[in-house]
Amino acid sequence: MDERKQRVLQAVVQDxxxxxxxxxxxxxxxxxxxxxxxxxxxxxxxxLEMLGYLEHIHTSSGRIPSSKGYRxxxxxxxxxxxxxxxxxxxxxxxxxARVKRIEEVFQETARLISHVTKNVxxxxxxxxxxxxxxxxxxxxxxxxxxxxxxxxxxxxIENRIVAMPSGASFEDFQRMARVVNDCLTGCTLDAIxxxxxxxxxxxxxxxxxxxxxxxxxxxxxxxTDGRERLYLGGTREMLSQPEFRDVERxxxxxxxxxxxxxxxxxxxxxxxxxxxxxxxxxxDYKGIQDCSIVTATYHLDGELLGTIAVLGxxxxxxxxxxxxxxxxxxxxxxxxxxxxxxx
Amino acid sequence: MDERKQRVLQAVVQDxxxxxxxxxxxxxxxxxxxxxxxxxxxxxxxxLEMLGYLEHIHTSSGRIPSSKGYRxxxxxxxxxxxxxxxxxxxxxxxxxARVKRIEEVFQETARLISHVTKNVxxxxxxxxxxxxxxxxxxxxxxxxxxxxxxxxxxxxIENRIVAMPSGASFEDFQRMARVVNDCLTGCTLDAIxxxxxxxxxxxxxxxxxxxxxxxxxxxxxxxTDGRERLYLGGTREMLSQPEFRDVERxxxxxxxxxxxxxxxxxxxxxxxxxxxxxxxxxxDYKGIQDCSIVTATYHLDGELLGTIAVLGxxxxxxxxxxxxxxxxxxxxxxxxxxxxxxx
DNA sequence: GTTAGCACTCAGGGGCGTCGAGTGCTAACC
DNA sequence: GGTTAGCACTCGACGCCCCTGAGTGCTAAC
Numbered sequence: 001m002d003e004r005k006q007r008v009l010q011a012v013v014q015d016x017x018x019x020x021x022x023x024x025x026x027x028x029x030x031x032x033x034x035x036x037x038x039x040x041x042x043x044x045x046x047x048l049e050m051l052g053y054l055e056h057i058h059t060s061s062g063r064i065p066s067s068k069g070y071r072x073x074x075x076x077x078x079x080x081x082x083x084x085x086x087x088x089x090x091x092x093x094x095x096x097a098r099v100k101r102i103e104e105v106f107q108e109t110a111r112l113i114s115h116v117t118k119n120v121x122x123x124x125x126x127x128x129x130x131x132x133x134x135x136x137x138x139x140x141x142x143x144x145x146x147x148x149x150x151x152x153x154x155x156x157i158e159n160r161i162v163a164m165p166s167g168a169s170f171e172d173f174q175r176m177a178r179v180v181n182d183c184l185t186g187c188t189l190d191a192i193x194x195x196x197x198x199x200x201x202x203x204x205x206x207x208x209x210x211x212x213x214x215x216x217x218x219x220x221x222x223x224t225d226g227r228e229r230l231y232l233g234g235t236r237e238m239l240s241q242p243e244f245r246d247v248e249r250x251x252x253x254x255x256x257x258x259x260x261x262x263x264x265x266x267x268x269x270x271x272x273x274x275x276x277x278x279x280x281x282x283x284d285y286k287g288i289q290d291c292s293i294v295t296a297t298y299h300l301d302g303e304l305l306g307t308i309a310v311l312g313x314x315x316x317x318x319x320x321x322x323x324x325x326x327x328x329x330x331x332x333x334x335x336x337x338x339x340x341x342x343x
Numbered sequence: 344m345d346e347r348k349q350r351v352l353q354a355v356v357q358d359x360x361x362x363x364x365x366x367x368x369x370x371x372x373x374x375x376x377x378x379x380x381x382x383x384x385x386x387x388x389x390x391l392e393m394l395g396y397l398e399h400i401h402t403s404s405g406r407i408p409s410s411k412g413y414r415x416x417x418x419x420x421x422x423x424x425x426x427x428x429x430x431x432x433x434x435x436x437x438x439x440a441r442v443k444r445i446e447e448v449f450q451e452t453a454r455l456i457s458h459v460t461k462n463v464x465x466x467x468x469x470x471x472x473x474x475x476x477x478x479x480x481x482x483x484x485x486x487x488x489x490x491x492x493x494x495x496x497x498x499x500i501e502n503r504i505v506a507m508p509s510g511a512s513f514e515d516f517q518r519m520a521r522v523v524n525d526c527l528t529g530c531t532l533d534a535i536x537x538x539x540x541x542x543x544x545x546x547x548x549x550x551x552x553x554x555x556x557x558x559x560x561x562x563x564x565x566x567t568d569g570r571e572r573l574y575l576g577g578t579r580e581m582l583s584q585p586e587f588r589d590v591e592r593x594x595x596x597x598x599x600x601x602x603x604x605x606x607x608x609x610x611x612x613x614x615x616x617x618x619x620x621x622x623x624x625x626x627d628y629k630g631i632q633d634c635s636i637v638t639a640t641y642h643l644d645g646e647l648l649g650t651i652a653v654l655g656x657x658x659x660x661x662x663x664x665x666x667x668x669x670x671x672x673x674x675x676x677x678x679x680x681x682x683x684x685x686x
Numbered sequence: 687g688t689t690a691g692c693a694c695t696c697a698g699g700g701g702c703g704t705c706g707a708g709t710g711c712t713a714a715c716c
Numbered sequence: 717g718g719t720t721a722g723c724a725c726t727c728g729a730c731g732c733c734c735c736t737g738a739g740t741g742c743t744a745a746c
Contacts, residue, residue: 022708025708027708037719038708038720039719040720042709042710043718043719046709057727058709058727059708059710059727060728061709061728062707134483135482135483137480137482139478139480139500140477140478147494149482149500157490157502161445236597236598239593239594239597240594245590247588247589247593250582250593251579254579255579258579365739367738367739368740370738379688380688380689380690381739382688382689382690383688383689385741386688386741388740401695401696401697402694402739403696403697403738403739403740404739404740405738405739405740
């Protein structure tokens with residue numbers, strides 16, 4: 001693929017991303033200074049199509065990029081689009097604001113991403129089980145139940161209603177909490193050493209109480225439990241994309257966006273190092289093979305914490321999405337660090 | 344308005360609700376046994392239009408009900424549609440399931456309502472400030488901040504990150520929590536007696552600590568704070584309504600549904616006794632004058648707790664929405680009672 | 687008061703010609 | 717041999733027309 005072909009491909013992709021219309025040879029000749037006539041560009045485009053980088057709806061409609069075409073563009077031709085100062089300012093402003101609850105950080109991150117990219121944003125918060133236990137307390141609910149409040153180092157707080165074994169009093173629960181606090185402080189939740197369990201076991205003589213303690217810990221770990229972990233933003237912004245002009249398509253994608261489990265799987269599949277782009281048919285899941293996903297993972301001290309992503313039509317401003325995710329990434333890692341995530 | 348007119352009006356409304364197409368005299372003659380010819384029905388329809396119950400897009404299109412027509416229908420003609428046993432079973436099943444967190448109850452209620460009615464469901468949870476204080480605890484976050492966990496009698500739990508005044512230790516905070524717990528137990532949060540404040544004041548000697556205590560209480564009361572209180576469901580179901588065939592309309596309504604404050608105001612305006620229907624132009628807010636809202640409030644011992652609502656096109660199955668809300672209402676009141684709301 | 691009959695209206699759909707954007711091919715050009 | 721101009725061809729979009737079907741309103745007859 002010689003340089004001129006690359007320039008033509010670049011021109012086609014850029015114009016198509018901008019206009020959402022198939023682009024023709026004359027348009028390119030007019031808008032990009034390639035120094036050749038439309039006829040030559042036509043020839044190049046025919047070649048590019050033969051090579052699989054462009055597609056043709058019908059004879060006489062302009063070309064649109066194929067997944068392969070986008071891939072080549074993203075990997076080599078694209079120039080990363082810098083965020084404007086205004087956009088940066090807007091983001092910085094928000095992150096400097098006082099955070100009231102940790103969930104807000106993720107929700108707002110999703111909102112900001114979708115706002116800037118006009119696409120759906122997905123934010124997968126750090127998994128609770130990856131974080132370090134900080135403390136457990138119980139609040140009394142009624143005579144049979146109490147509420148367990150579990151906090152981890154990242155400032156995550158989980159509530160669970162737990163039934164108290166008959167015969168156990170609230171004081172027993174508080175005693176149990178003290179034991180658990182003593183034994184688990186500093187443990188990462190998905191890797192509680194056996195020794196810790198043994199210690200809890202030995203300090204809690206009552207069998208039922210021990211079971212209750214395990215129950216609390218296990219249910220706190222059960223991430224599929226609540227709907228907390230995945231934050232979505234921009235289902236409305238999405239509608240401004242011409243790809244979603246017809247309601248059927250919108251329904252389809254909204255349906256998919258409700259399948260939280262599926263989304264998590266998709267994000268997990270993309271879990272890679274840093275920025276990653278998956279384009280159209282590269283997606284395993286059939287329903288989004290006309291969409292692309294840009295994902296970024298945020299880390300702390302080498303430990304994977306979570307993922308943020310932009311999901312949109314293949315005709316997406318990859319450069320912008322990538323810069324933005326990179327930028328948000330830093331902020332998120334920073335926030336999580338400030339909140340005292342265990343490094 | 345004689346009986347035959349009423350029967351014609353009823354027929355028009357029912358058919359229109361079912362088909363979403365303007366209905367003509369012949370259709371009615373065919374599908375409802377009124378014992379008269381289409382011509383007569385035409386005459387009646389002309390009268391009904393004159394009286395303001397029906398509308399006409401143009402000559403030669405069938406009639407559609409006006410807001411006034413729907414109103415008459417809802418107030419007098421409609422037969423309340425019973426829920427099917429299957430629907431009831433589905434609902435009962437869910438409510439019998441083990442509730443993990445109180446928020447789930449409201450979220451799932453919204454989901455169920457939207458699923459059955461194919462419209463948007465709104466659930467306004469009991470206001471925290473109306474509930475009785477149960478207990479306050481602190482969890483340590485870092486050396487400058489801690490997390491306040493406040494629980495009320497309904498099982499609501501609120502977390503807030505609070506800054507600790509310099510000089511105060513976490514132990515001070517725990518001491519403060521004990522004082523607050525002693526003084527406020529049983530108080531309704533929006534009506535904390537002055538005496539309670541005085542008592543707290545006298546028991547907490549440290550000025551900064553007292554301020555911090557007030558801060559926690561006040562911020563917990565601040566309902567606009569989190570996004571917890573209003574639960575939405577069914578933005579996807581909504582799309583199956585033919586009224587939302589064009590994306591512009593969808594965008595409009597989605598935009599509105601994001602304005603949580605606005606929705607709360609609308610719901611509050613509809614706050615009435617039991618079931619209430621607001622139809623089309625009866626709505627104050629311009630953006631939903633082609634929509635109707637059915638609201639129901641749930642109480643306990645005469646005290647208003649919250650509101651559940653169905654929002655959809657004026658062409659809505661009022662009977663079904665009303666029965667459903669009534670049914671969900673009982674369940675909700677029941678759940679809240681079980682969770683020990685202070686009567 | 688009810689109904690049949692008739693003229694009229696309007697939206698929707700199919701057929702048709704036009705226009706414009708675009709391609710592919712060929713022959714000429716440098 | 718690569719580049720370009722020219723030309724025939726294709727196809728979607730648009731506007732137009734006409735037809736059809738559903739529906740009304742009016743009038744006259746029952």
